[in-house]
Amino acid sequence: MKKAAVALLAGFVALSSSVSSAFAAKPYLSGRFAVSMLSDSEITPLSYDTGYMLAGAVGLDNGPYRIEAELGRQNSGVSKSLRSLVMTTYMGNLSFDLDLPVAPLKPFISAGVGLANVKEDDGIGGNVDDMVFAWQIGAGAGFDVAPLVTLEVQYRYLVANDPELAEHKKYTIDNHNVLLGLRAGF
Secondary structure (H helix, E strand, O other): OHHHHHHHHHHHHHHHOOHHHHHHOEEEEEEEEEEEEEOOEOOOOEOEOOEEEEEEEEEEEOOOEEEEEEEEEEEEEEOOOOOEEEEEEEEEEEEEEOOOOOOOEEEEEEEEEEEEEEEEEOOOOOEEEEEEEEEEEEEEEEEEEEOOEEEEEEEEEEEEOOOEOHHHOEOOEEEEEEEEEEEEEO
C-alpha cells in the first residue's frame, strides 16, 4: 500500500506540470515541523492531546505556483489514556504564491490530496491501522533568508476520511497544524 501511495504522488507531480514548464521550474526540498491539534472525534467520542508533525517534501517552483510531493508523520496522544494516534500522510500539494510588490513576505495559499495511514496504538503493544483518502488546505507566508532559501510559517487544516480502527469503530480525523518550515531551492 505504501508503494501505491508513493506511485500516486509521483504520478500527481508528473501529470500536473507540462514538459516545457518542468524545464523552467526550479526544484526544491523542504522540511517542516508543526504543532498538531486534532479535533475531538465525533463518530467515536475521543479527545486528543496536542501533538507534533514532521514533514519533508520535494517540489518544483514555477514562479506563481509550486507543486510538491510531501511525506508527513504526526503523533497525538488520546486524552486520559496510554493510547496514541499516529498518522503517516502521502500528499500531493499545490501552492499559489501571491506577489506583493514591496513586501518582504510572500503570502501563499495551498491545497493537497493524498492518502493517510492512520494507526491507533493502544499503549501496550497492540495497534490497528487503516489507509484512507486525505485532503488539506492552508495559507501561509514565506520570507527569503538567503538566495534560494525561504523560511515559511503556515496554517493547514487536514482531514483523513473516517478511518476504521480499534473494535471496527470509525473515527473522525480533522487536524489543525501550525507549521514552521524551511524551503531550499537548487
